[in-house]
Amino acid sequence: MNLIVVLVVFFNLSSAATHHGDWSEWSNFGRCSNMCGKGAQLRTRTCTNPEPMNGGSYCLGPASEQIECFEKPCEDEWTSWSEFSLCSCTHGRGYRTRTREKNCTVDVSGGNSCGIKESETRECTASCNLVQKVDGGWSSWGEVLKCSKPCGGGIRIMSRTCNNPVPANGGLFCPGSSVQTSACNEQPCKVSSTQRPFVTLPSKMWVTLKKRSARISLKKNLNRMK
The missing domain is CATH 2.20.100.10 (Thrombospondin type-1 (TSP1) repeat)
Known part of the structure; x- marks a missing residue:
């Protein structure tokens, strides 16, 4: 136990x-x-x-x-070439370029050369000798001018010019208007106490008043002759 x-x-x-x-x-x-x-x-x-x-x-x-x-060396893969740029002319000679980019996984040497760009340039001097049309472009709007009236409704004017750039070699003029207007000083004009408001009469009333004035003048002349 x-x-x-x-x-x-x-x-x-x-x-x-x-x-x-x-x-x-x-x-x-x-x-x-x-x-x-x-x-x-x-x-x-x-x-x-x-x-x-x-x-x-x-x-x-x-x-x-x-x-x-x-495992094995990586093969560099390039993207497709881009479209050629427009011909750039300087002193009578022109060139245009296109680019592509390296798109690889790992660089064999241990560095990182992936993502670098390569460019190709071609001459296009013949295009520089051709006369190219230049369409016009508007400048910035100028300062707003002073109102045309102090009261009773006036107009402010703002203008711009077609010089940015100026149309050349048959290029189109700038579209749109060169002038822009806006209303200003729309408050009614005050009438002074010594100034009577000008009343515009219908043409028939003017004729009647002229006839009456002529009759009064005629009577005065007749009374003087007596």
């Missing part, structure tokens, strides 16, 4: 013992991270040989490891 008790106590004490963790074997290295140029291969291990138990410490060291790899 005593022997059984001793064995049970020994088993309980041994099962509660502290176990520190230890690493498993390394896995095989995986595939290279890049299909061309320089890349990296990774392998891993786990802290399961055995796992830490009853307060045991975790495995020391890294759980992963990587090495450099190189």
Whole structure:
């Protein structure tokens, strides 16, 4: 009976013992991270040989490891050429250019030459000797002029000119108007106390008044002759 008790106590004490963790074997290295140029291969291990138990410490060291790899050189890929620019003429000679851009994954030398641009230039001097039409363009609007009237409704004028650039070699004149107007000083004019308002009479009334004035003048002249 005593022997059984001793064995049970020994088993309980041994099962509660502290176990520190230890690493498993390394896995095989995986595939290279890049299909061309320089890349990296990774392998891993786990802290399961055995796992830490009853307060045991975790495995020391890294759980992963990587090495450099190189599959094959990357081939530089260029984008399509852009359209040629307009002919730029200077001192009778003209040139036009087009560009394209390198679009690669990784540079073989380890640097980064991807994204650089390449240009091609061609001469177009013959185009410089042709007379080109130049359509006109408006300048900025000038300052607004003073109102034409102090009261009773006036006009402000603002103007611009077709000189930016000036039409040349049969080019079109600027579209639109060169003048812009706006209303101003629309308040009614004040009439002074000594000034009588001017009344416009119909034409028939003017004729009647003129006849009456002529009759009065005639009577005065006849009375003087008597």
